[in-house]
Amino acid sequence: MREKQGKIDFAILCMPCAGDPTLRTLPETVQSIASLLSATFLTFAPALSKNDFPMPYSKIVALGHHVPETVITNQYLSTLMDTSDEWIIERTGIRERRWMDPAKDTVANMAAKATRMALKRANLTEKDIEFIVFATITPDYFFPGSGVLLQRELGLEGIGALDIRNACSGFIYALSTADQFIKSGMYKTILVVGAEIQSTALDITDRGRNTAVIFGDGAGVAILQASDKPGVMSTHLHSDGRFAEELYVKDPGSSRPHNERQADQILDTTGYKVHMNGNMVFKHAVVRFMEVINEALTANHLKKEDINLLVPHQANLRISQYIQEKLALREDQVFNNIMRYGNTTAASIPIAMSEAWAEGRVKENDVICLAAFGSGFTWASAIIRW
Numbered sequence: 001m002r003e004k005q006g007k008i009d010f011a012i013l014c015m016p017c018a019g020d021p022t023l024r025t026l027p028e029t030v031q032s033i034a035s036l037l038s039a040t041f042l043t044f045a046p047a048l049s050k051n052d053f054p055m056p057y058s059k060i061v062a063l064g065h066h067v068p069e070t071v072i073t074n075q076y077l078s079t080l081m082d083t084s085d086e087w088i089i090e091r092t093g094i095r096e097r098r099w100m101d102p103a104k105d106t107v108a109n110m111a112a113k114a115t116r117m118a119l120k121r122a123n124l125t126e127k128d129i130e131f132i133v134f135a136t137i138t139p140d141y142f143f144p145g146s147g148v149l150l151q152r153e154l155g156l157e158g159i160g161a162l163d164i165r166n167a168c169s170g171f172i173y174a175l176s177t178a179d180q181f182i183k184s185g186m187y188k189t190i191l192v193v194g195a196e197i198q199s200t201a202l203d204i205t206d207r208g209r210n211t212a213v214i215f216g217d218g219a220g221v222a223i224l225q226a227s228d229k230p231g232v233m234s235t236h237l238h239s240d241g242r243f244a245e246e247l248y249v250k251d252p253g254s255s256r257p258h259n260e261r262q263a264d265q266i267l268d269t270t271g272y273k274v275h276m277n278g279n280m281v282f283k284h285a286v287v288r289f290m291e292v293i294n295e296a297l298t299a300n301h302l303k304k305e306d307i308n309l310l311v312p313h314q315a316n317l318r319i320s321q322y323i324q325e326k327l328a329l330r331e332d333q334v335f336n337n338i339m340r341y342g343n344t345t346a347a348s349i350p351i352a353m354s355e356a357w358a359e360g361r362v363k364e365n366d367v368i369c370l371a372a373f374g375s376g377f378t379w380a381s382a383i384i385r386w
């Protein structure tokens with residue numbers, strides 16, 4: 001850049017102002033000054049096009065979702081294992097969830113359907129997508145990841161695709177990653193995905209009843225574009241691997257010795273099933289959700305009253321209700337759809353956002369807070385100005 005224009009030092013000083021995450025937390029006037037200076041510079045630097053500069057923000061321009069057709073009620077589960085509609089509703093709030101149909105659904109093709117919904121809503125086409133960030137812990141294959149399968153499904157030969165494996169926090173990690181790529185100027189339109197098929201790994205016997213009743217399948221996407229207006233204001237990512245085995249699927253683990261990893265008997269162990277210490281997960285979730293929401297509010301000089309809509313990862317209705325109560329938020333400030341879909345891991349936030357948007361719960365200029373907690377443990381939040 002320095003070679004293109006003599007006065008380029010000015011731009012080097014200005015542009016980081018507009019995109020710097022610390023300055024994004026300062027009042028809007030500072031942002032406006034940064035944008036104005038950038039614009040002024042561009043006017044006096046005709047040799048440079050606007051494309052040479054990253055825009056200060058990324059913005060969600062469309063949302064979409066897709067869930068399998070097969071509805072699995074609590075009543076149906078009680079025919080498979082020792083549980084009941086009452087127990088499941090009281091402990092989790094879930095009434096039904098969707099399970100994949102092997103003849104129709106894959107993680108990648110559900111994501112493709114969700115993408116087409118989002119593209120249609122935004123009047124965009126597949127060709128507008130420059131990069132894919134795909135959050136899933138249930139990829140269609142052990143490798144490669146689902147990002148490339150979605151890229152193939154959408155006919156986007158050659159574009160980059162990245163998989164993120166951060167479980168229930170995966171969508172916010174993916175959003176944060178895409179946000180950085182946009183703010184750096186590398187891409188202008190990124191497809192951010194959360195999609196999962198959990199049902200086929202569930203232990204649908206009495207032994208697995210504490211997890212089998214919770215998880216469901218589905219896909220949600222957000223299309224993120226470069227923008228000179230906010231935007232994703234900030235994202236906050238955390239993890240604590242000391243608790244990795246409190247919620248995990250062990251196999252096919254590469255740390256197993258050769259004779260175990262490839263032995264047929266391994267299929268008879270419970271290593272392929274979801275293991276969850278529900279109590280431990282619950283106790284950590286309520287603490288971390290609160291921490292990471294407060295962190296996001298503080299970083300943006302916001303108060304909890306400023307939140308127009310909190311979209312928490314749909315882990316358990318009791319967890320969402322606890323957060324709502326602790327933050328003293330009204331019913332209309334929190335979006336929940338776990339009753340209908342269960343916990344869809346990385347897909348839960350984008351499915352919820354897509355439904356909230358379709359119901360008119362997300363309006364221009366609203367402050368949207370996303371928050372998640374899950375396996376890892378990992379937890380994360382984001383503040384979005386709609």
Ligand SMILES: CC(C)(COP(=O)(O)OP(=O)(O)OC[C@H]1O[C@@H](n2cnc3c(N)ncnc32)[C@H](O)[C@@H]1OP(=O)(O)O)[C@@H](O)C(=O)NCCC(=O)NCCS
Pocket residue numbers: 082083084087088091092168209210211213214276277278279281282285315316319343373374375
């Ligand atoms: C899983 C969870 C619903 C269990 O609820 P809980 O109140 O902690 O229940 P407990 O695990 O202490 O089990 C209480 C009893 O219910 C039984 N139980 C467990 N699952 C059951 C089911 N589906 N139906 C009926 N009874 C069940 C247990 O066996 C136990 O019986 P016992 O008292 O005879 O030993 C709860 O711990 C939870 O939601 N944790 C967080 C999970 C979560 O959010 N995971 C996703 C993270 S992203």
